[in-house]
Amino acid sequence: MMLSVIYAILFYAATLLLIVGVGRKIAIYARTPAPLKIPTTPAPITKAGVVWRMTKEVTVFQSLFKSNKWTWLFGWVFHVALALVLLRHLRYFQEPVWTVVALIQPFGKYAAFAMLAGLAGLWARRFLVDRVRYITNLSDHLMLALLVAIGISGLGIKFVSHTDIVSLKAFVQGLMYFDLQPLPSDGFLLVHLTLVLILMVVFPISKLLHVPGLFFMPTRNQVDNPREVRHTAGWTAE
Amino acid sequence: MKESRHTRQGFWAAALIFALFSLPVMAGAPVPDIPEAVKGDQCVEETGFMRKNHMELLLHQRDETMHRGIRTKKHSLKNCFTCHVVKDAGGQPVTVKSPKHFCRECHDYAAVQIDCFQCHTSVPGGHKTTGEKL
Numbered sequence: 237m238m239l240s241v242i243y244a245i246l247f248y249a250a251t252l253l254l255i256v257g258v259g260r261k262i263a264i265y266a267r268t269p270a271p272l273k274i275p276t277t278p279a280p281i282t283k284a285g286v287v288w289r290m291t292k293e294v295t296v297f298q299s300l301f302k303s304n305k306w307t308w309l310f311g312w313v314f315h316v317a318l319a320l321v322l323l324r325h326l327r328y329f330q331e332p333v334w335t336v337v338a339l340i341q342p343f344g345k346y347a348a349f350a351m352l353a354g355l356a357g358l359w360a361r362r363f364l365v366d367r368v369r370y371i372t373n374l375s376d377h378l379m380l381a382l383l384v385a386i387g388i389s390g391l392g393i394k395f396v397s398h399t400d401i402v403s404l405k406a407f408v409q410g411l412m413y414f415d416l417q418p419l420p421s422d423g424f425l426l427v428h429l430t431l432v433l434i435l436m437v438v439f440p441i442s443k444l445l446h447v448p449g450l451f452f453m454p455t456r457n458q459v460d461n462p463r464e465v466r467h468t469a470g471w472t473a474e
Numbered sequence: 475m476k477e478s479r480h481t482r483q484g485f486w487a488a489a490l491i492f493a494l495f496s497l498p499v500m501a502g503a504p505v506p507d508i509p510e511a512v513k514g515d516q517c518v519e520e521t522g523f524m525r526k527n528h529m530e531l532l533l534h535q536r537d538e539t540m541h542r543g544i545r546t547k548k549h550s551l552k553n554c555f556t557c558h559v560v561k562d563a564g565g566q567p568v569t570v571k572s573p574k575h576f577c578r579e580c581h582d583y584a585a586v587q588i589d590c591f592q593c594h595t596s597v598p599g600g601h602k603t604t605g606e607k608l
């Protein structure tokens with residue numbers, strides 16, 4: 237029970253840091269003015285067009301596709317697989333479980349392999365491509381290492397040494413209802429959860445901020461209407 | 475002035491998070507009500523082991539029986555149902571069509587589909603039933 241209490245406290249703390257941290261960053265991004273009209277052309281000339289452009293950026297990584305096919309391939313495979321994996325994880329947080337979440341369960345587990353393959357490709361690039369290696373920081377390696385380790389420990393639970401999934405879900409539900417339930421103490425699971433805690437804590441202070449940050453890119457989120465509407469923000473408004 | 479705006483935002487953020495978290499406190503956490511075995515005080519393996527690994531045993535049993543022709547009783551699906559049965563109001567064992575069925579109690583909770591019962595019976599007694607889809 238000691239273990240359950242420790243992990244419960246850690247999860248509450250990490251969740252708070254994640255929500256407050258990312259919320260604060262979003263508030264800062266939203267307040268930061270973009271004084272110049274700089275949509276990368278050809279750019280949409282209507283709001284709806286911008287929404288469509290952003291949708292393509294988020295779902296198929298359009299700009300990355302145009303700039304580098306290999307990075308796009310590995311990056312996109314990694315992100316799509318990650319999305320599937322996270323969707324599969326929703327079953328721990330819902331009762332009853334949504335039908336879509338139940339239906340993708342069998343695919344979600346293979347997505348883990350795709351996710352690791354994508355990460356391996358992205359990581360290899362940071363060693364093998366000179367220009368990328370030159371701009372790679374330690375934190376770039378650590379982020380990739382963290383995600384690879386989360387993936388491997390997850391696969392460990394799935395394929396090497398099982399945990400009691402029903403008890404684990406009860407523990408997660410217990411956190412959500414403030415009704416503490418015992419956490420199974422299996423090696424792979426504890427490693428997996430510890431790494432996830434680290435991910436939650438570093439999220440608001442790392443490159444993972446590209447998730448909210450993406451929506452604030454002036455080159456992608458501006459309407460191409462400099463003649464129709466005078467653009468003012470920050471010092472151009474003074 | 476800037477300072478006070480930050481404080482106010484911080485307050486609302488905290489209040490919102492608190493409200494979100496306290497919403498579900500109304501009831502206890504939903505946990506499955508795992509039915510007691512009807513007889514015996516020891517499963518074919520230790521309970522903790524069964525909770526984590528019953529699927530491996532069943533799949534191994536299937537491979538042994540179907541591919542190698544070795545039919546044993548200990549880890550057979552039929553043997554599970556000699557103890558793990560849930561009875562309805564009339565005292566009859568419920569089939570897998572009922573959410574109260576022994577397997578479904580947890581499988582629904584964990585969102586894990588099982589296809590055993592498309593061919594196999596889900597009640598003790600060994601009578602032939604097919605098509606008991608979840």
Ligand code: HEM
Pocket residue numbers: 293294295297300307311315358359376379380383444446447450
């Ligand atoms: C809205 C969702 C997301 C979008 C649209 C998105 C998009 C992108 C894009 C465009 C890149 C740039 C690839 C490059 O130019 O090298 C990238 C990199 C990356 N993303 Fe995301 N991302 C999303 C969510 C996430 C999440 C949830 C995580 C992890 C928890 C994540 C982890 C990473 C990592 C680690 C990299 C760097 C890969 C490397 O080191 O080469 N992303 N993302």
Ligand code: HEM
Pocket residue numbers: 321324325328344345348351383386387388389390391393394395399401404408425428429432435
């Ligand atoms: C509180 C959060 C989390 C919990 C409770 C959790 C729990 C689990 C469990 C129990 C498994 C084994 C599933 C099985 O045996 O069927 C698993 C697998 C896995 N987890 Fe997590 N996990 C969490 C967060 C994450 C995050 C944030 C990621 C990715 C960044 C992740 C990536 C994986 C992967 C790749 C697998 C293997 C594939 C699969 O079974 O879906 N997990 N996780």
